[in-house]
C-alpha cells in the first residue's frame with residue numbers, strides 16, 4: 549500500500565536516535581577524547597549502537613515500508629505485534645549497549661534475545677511475501693540480504709556464548725554485515741529509489757539486467773566473504789574484484805538513469821548526500837584491499853569510518869530524509885483536500901543543501917584526524933562539526949515528527965484508502 553507504515557516510521561526514527569548514541573560513544577573511544585583512561589566496554593557498545601541500533605533499525609524499518617508498498621498489502625498481522633516488534637528491537641539494543649558498558653554479560657544476552665525476537669518477527673512478515681504475485685525487484689535484494697543478517701546474528705550469538713566453535717570474531721561479524729547485508733540492501737534501495745527521489749526513471753536498456761545483477765551480487769558477496777574468512781588472498785581478490793564490478797554496474801546504472809535523462813532533476817540535495825557518500829564508501833572499501841585485516845589502530849579506523857561514518861551514514865541521512873518525509877506526509881495528509889501542505893514541506897530541500905556539505909566536510913576532517921595518527925585537534929574539529937550538522941538534521945526531523953503527530957488526529961487510518969473512508973462515512 550503506497551502510504552507510510554507507522555511502526556516502520558518509528559523504527560527508522562529510533563535508528564536515528566541510535567546514530568546519535570553511536571557518535572557519543574565514538575567520541576568517548578580510547579584515543580579520541582579520553583587519552584589514558586581506556587574504557588574497554590565502549591568499543592563493543594559503539595559497535596552495537598552502530599550496527600544493530602543505527603544501521604540495523606533503519607534497514608529493518610525501511611524494509612517493512614518497501615515490502616508493504618510493493619506487495620500492496622495493507623498491514624502486518626497480527627497488528628498488535630507491530631509495537632512489540634519495535635519495543636523488543638529498541639530495548640534489545642539498549643540492554644546490549646548497557647551490558648557492554650557496565651560489563652554485565654546477562655544484559656547483553658537478554659538484549660540479544662530481544663533483538664533476535666524482532667528479527668524472527670521480521671522474517672515471519674517478509675519471507676512469505678515471496679509468494680505474493682507482486683513480489684519483484686528490489687524485494688529480491690532485500691530478502692537476499694536477510695540471509696546475511698541472520699548469519700551475522702548467529703555469529704554474534706556464538707561470540708556472546710564464548711564462541712565454542714571458534715568461528716566468530718569481530719572481523720567476521722563486521723564483514724558479513726557490511727559486505728552481505730548492507731551492500732545488498734543499499735544496492736536494491738538505491739537502484740529503486742534514487743532515480744525516483746530525483747524525479748527520474750531507471751534507464752530502460754539496463755533495467756532488463758537487474759535480476760541477473762542481483763544473482764551476481766549475491767554470489768560475489770559469498771566469494772568475497774569466503775576469501776576474507778578463510779584468509780585466502782586469491783579468493784579475496786577474486787571476490788573483491790567481482791564485488792567492485794557489481795557496484796560499478798550500480799553506479800553506471802544510476803549515472804545513466806539520472807544524468808543522461810532529459811527530465812530535470814528534482815530535489816537535487818538528495819544527490820549531495822548520496823553521490824559523495826558513495827565515493828567515500830568506495831574509498832573506504834578500497835582501503836580494505838590495502839590489507840585492512842593486518843592493519844590496526846588508526847589506518848583501520850580510516851577504513852571503517854570512511855565506509856561507515858562518512859559514506860554509509862551520510863547516504864542513510866539523505867535516504868531517511870526522503871523516506872520519512874514520504875511516510876509522515878502520506879500518513880497525515882492522504883485524502884485530505886486543501887490543506888496547502890505538500891511533501892516538499894517535509895523534505896526541506898533548502899536546509900538539506902547546507903546539511904549535506906556540512907556533514908561531508910566535517911566527516912572528511914574526522915578522517916584526516918584518524919589518518920594523521922590520531923591528530924586530536926583535527927579530530928575534535930571534525931567531530932564537533934559532524935555532530936552539529938547531525939543535530940541540526942535531527943531538529944528538522946523532530947519538527948516534522950511533531951507536525952505529523954499533531955496532524956494525525958485529522959488523518960484517515962494508515963491502512964485505508966480515502967475512497968474507503970468516504971464510503972464508511974456514508
Ligand code: HEM
Pocket residue numbers: 570571572574575577578579580591592594595598599602603718722844845846848849852853856857861931934
Ligand atoms: C564521532 C564519530 C566517531 C568516532 C570519533 C569514532 C571512533 C572510533 C574509534 C576510535 C574506533 C576504534 C578504532 C580501532 O579499533 O582501530 C572505532 C571503531 C569502530 N567504529 Fe567508530 N567512531 C565514530 C562514528 C562511527 C559510526 C557512525 C560508525 C558506523 C555507522 C562507526 C563504526 C565503527 C566500527 C564498526 C568500529 C569497529 C568496532 C570494533 O572493532 O568492534 N563509528 N570508532
